[in-house]
Amino acid sequence: MKRAAPLDTAFGRAAIQLTLVILLLAGWEGGVRAGWIQAFLVGSPVGIWGELVRDVSNGSLFYDTGITLYESIVGFVVGTFAGSLIGLGLWYSRFVARTVEPMIVAFNSVPKIAFAPIIILWFGTGLTSKIALAISLTAIVALIAAYQAAKEADPDLQSLLVTLGADKDQVFRKVIVPSALPGIIATFRINVGFGLVGAVVGEFISSQHGLGHLVFTASSLYDLNTVWLGLFTLMAIGFGLYFIIDLVERKSLPWKLDSVRQDLRV
């Protein structure tokens, strides 16, 4: 048995992480005060704190955060759900799947962000266009992953169902969907990020509210403290969503974790 480092505990790691962040912020603030760093170009922690207090007390930070969260979550949920469903559905017909596969690949190879201007044109400058953008980013990822996962379902398990007398729908429900589920759930982590990208980029292009709007307008005014406030808030949102997804993943696939969890040291 190797002895673990004494700081390698949940508490120890948190203490180290906190110390590092504090050191970074202190160095930043100190650098600004000493004149080594130009506050005009990078802002300062104390200035960011001031913005935070102001935007929290007038409620605008919550409002902007709510807008962006709403756009990205709706986009993520609808896009991932619809994409997964279509991807799984392609399992039903090899003919259809093979026909559309190159089109999907072609569509996927365009940086989807490039569609942002037309999506704004079609869906207007309100929330709908941001949701549409988030959907277009997430749906394709989910579709490809779900289709791939469905294709890779063990043919022997499918045969087993057939010998038991199952029809195609039963094979789909009892083998294809459950065996594709881990692959589909794995896209949630990526797609949560893409949902946020869609919302924020949409807000950059044209919007009245949201964190993307906050960051974009502040940076055009060289208000770096507000820019950082927006970025840190986005970071916090991303972080929170990631944890929720992690929880969903562990709760929805008990058969993957259940029982013996080995502590393998390599």
Added chain:
Amino acid sequence: MALPAALPTLLPPPKLALRGIAKRFGATPVLDGLDFEIAEGDFVSIIGPSGCGKTTIFNIIAGLLEPDAGTLLYEGAPVDGLRGRVGYMMQKDLLLPWRTVLGNVVLGLEVRGMAPREARDKAMDYLATYGLAGFENSYPRALSGGMRQRVALIRTLIVDPDILLLDEPFSALDYQTRLYLEGVLMEAVERFHKTVVLVTHDIDEAVALSRKVVVLSHRPTRVKALHDIEIAERSPIGARSDPHFSGYFHALCSELDIQTKRVQP
């Protein structure tokens, strides 16, 4: 065997008959016209060299593959395959990893549309009978190889199929577990009067369990010999100690060209 024309109408047709079944994969001929019959309530073992097409035969009987030529007769009538009528236990245990033991056992009942409550009760009965009570909520990955195989066997038996197709069901198990599961199988077969076809690599197992052994040749595969096994004792251990056992064993070994004597340099 050509029977007099009048006779077949007097005898009941065999449960299952293969007539000239042939199959090739690409350029490789695998089955080269197979003929054999399985009577109702019979226990038939198929032995043959690895890769000679034993699994392929099962896939054809189960309706997963179509033969290139030949017919399959079920109770005298030609059929395409016995989808939904056979209990096919494949070479791998093929438990669904996302289902618990109980979920795996009820699979076949579920496919047949049995009410969940009824299916569950029946499954719990079977699990108790076969010594798996208390494991109904475990996932397959938490089970030992022998337990997994037992679950697969229960899943096959519970749907009460006409014919059991068992493809090397016990080959991955240690000798003790194998003897135990052979006993479980024999007991179930006698109790429910099942018709069984068993593929095995193990001549010992073939002699101990079956009443008839079909020996296959190398590819392209034909039936090389048919042996009736007349051993009164039906338990796996009892049969192995029967005085006739070693006679059958050596006969089948030489049929498969297995060298039982040391080769002289």
